[in-house]
Amino acid sequence: MTPEADILPEDPALLQAMVLGLQAEVAGMAAANRAYEALVQALKITIAKLKKQRFGASSEKIEREIEQLELALESLETARAAADATAEADAPEADDAPAAETAAPDSVPPQRRRGKPRIAGDAPRETIVLDPGERCPDCGGVLRLVGEDVAEILDFIAAKLKVVEVHRPKKSCRDCERMVQTPAPPRPIKRGMASPALLAHILVAKYDDQLPLYRQGEIFARMGADIPRSTLIDWCGQAAGALLPLADLIRDVVVASDRIHADDTPIRVLDPRKKRVEGLERGVKEGRVWVYVKDDRPWAGADPPAAAYWFSPDRKGEHPRAHLADFNGILQGEEG
Numbered sequence: 501m502t503p504e505a506d507i508l509p510e511d512p513a514l515l516q517a518m519v520l521g522l523q524a525e526v527a528g529m530a531a532a533n534r535a536y537e538a539l540v541q542a543l544k545i546t547i548a549k550l551k552k553q554r555f556g557a558s559s560e561k562i563e564r565e566i567e568q569l570e571l572a573l574e575s576l577e578t579a580r581a582a583a584d585a586t587a588e589a590d591a592p593e594a595d596d597a598p599a600a601e602t603a604a605p606d607s608v609p610p611q612r613r614r615g616k617p618r619i620a621g622d623a624p625r626e627t628i629v630l631d632p633g634e635r636c637p638d639c640g641g642v643l644r645l646v647g648e649d650v651a652e653i654l655d656f657i658a659a660k661l662k663v664v665e666v667h668r669p670k671k672s673c674r675d676c677e678r679m680v681q682t683p684a685p686p687r688p689i690k691r692g693m694a695s696p697a698l699l700a701h702i703l704v705a706k707y708d709d710q711l712p713l714y715r716q717g718e719i720f721a722r723m724g725a726d727i728p729r730s731t732l733i734d735w736c737g738q739a740a741g742a743l744l745p746l747a748d749l750i751r752d753v754v755v756a757s758d759r760i761h762a763d764d765t766p767i768r769v770l771d772p773r774k775k776r777v778e779g780l781e782r783g784v785k786e787g788r789v790w791v792y793v794k795d796d797r798p799w800a801g802a803d804p805p806a807a808a809y810w811f812s813p814d815r816k817g818e819h820p821r822a823h824l825a826d827f828n829g830i831l832q833g834e835e836g
Contacts, residue, residue: 619654688742713732792807
């Protein structure tokens, strides 16, 4: 930390010793910064190499190694960000900037680049105007607008649960005594309490964000709703059943296309009867997820893209032949 000017010693020898000490401190920071950058680059290179060879017999092991390395890299970069924040807090004010420029360029660690968030154009916005008023706080004169500074702050609206009560009054006709009541709105799960929005959130969190249901239950409990794990499991299963017609429709659209791209990826499947094999734990076997993609946008096609998925317990050729039994177009795939 730079000492204040009013507490500097007047003895030239002491001043020289302080300067030498600060130079050594800066040199040590520069060396640590270079070591950090080298370690970060080494981790990034290793991750990139592993990602190139992630498809193969040992792909599951490589995936786990990539996850561990990415966690280590994330920890390093988080520690560096914390160190940068501390350094910025201890840095001299803007008035002292000219003096800082006299330092040797090689001894000052370079400013770490931060990626700027990309915000969707239709994201909700709130405008806050911090107007100083109509009168000068010093002399009371009338203020005139000469410009303004605009800064964006990305805020977070915390998720919350709410209970929607649907009241359906029953009424009778005074003339014919007929009972009249508005029909109940449809629900994705019969007699289920979950709304379509809640079910969509649970499915995306489980299958896309890899958040287990028991973790989701803990989150919901903090929000004020204790939902048993068995109920979450039932909701997921019934929601998947409700989405089956949509999945079948997407599959029909993809198979009816003139040109599709096909690929498959391994997936770990629980099987209590399975003995332990190399690269997999006992009770786990390797299944396959097949994906068929229709996308003519690169060729100026007007149809929207679509992707259809199938699961199979192995990689036998009979599975894609069954998936594409009604397909008559061009099939594109990768070697291997």
